[in-house]
Amino acid sequence: MHEMSIAMAVVGQVEEAAEAGGASTVASVRLQVGELAGVVPEALAFCFELACAGTALEGAELVTESVAARAHCRSCTGDWAVGMPPRLVCPGCGQATDVELLTGRELQILSVHWEDGPGPDRVRTPAPTREPIPEER
Numbered sequence: 100m101h102e103m104s105i106a107m108a109v110v111g112q113v114e115e116a117a118e119a120g121g122a123s124t125v126a127s128v129r130l131q132v133g134e135l136a137g138v139v140p141e142a143l144a145f146c147f148e149l150a151c152a153g154t155a156l157e158g159a160e161l162v163t164e165s166v167a168a169r170a171h172c173r174s175c176t177g178d179w180a181v182g183m184p185p186r187l188v189c190p191g192c193g194q195a196t197d198v199e200l201l202t203g204r205e206l207q208i209l210s211v212h213w214e215d216g217p218g219p220d221r222v223r224t225p226a227p228t229r230e231p232i233p234e235e236r
């Protein structure tokens with residue numbers, strides 16, 4: 100299942116970051132999901148809960164932030180909302196050969212909210228060197 104492999108990748112990355120930061124409990128994970136990433140939020144939430152069992156993320160909340168897909172036409176420099184099902188033909192000039200997808204394929208961890216001991220809750224963003232979540236084709 101597509102969502103299961105994503106959930107496990109997210110849990111793996113967060114676990115690694117939590118361990119490096121000395122956190123014991125992860126409260127929530129904020130995930131950016133593009134409209135075209137092919138992810139069903141409900142299925143992902145379900146898989147996330149399963150993937151969290153027995154890890155530092157057990158009971159953590161998954162917050163998904165959806166990103167609308169937008170495309171850009173290099174011929175007439177027009178932008179439009181791609182929508183679902185995706186429309187990749189330019190509504191301005193009617194061609195689809197020089198079209199660039201601007202947004203919509205995002206699938207990344209935005210921030211992780213965890214507790215590390217008696218101090219106040221902290222919000223951290225995983226290091227920017229982290230690999231994006233691999234997509235399953």
Ligand SMILES: [Zn+2]
Pocket residue numbers: 172173174175176177189190191192193194
């Ligand atoms: Zn165009």
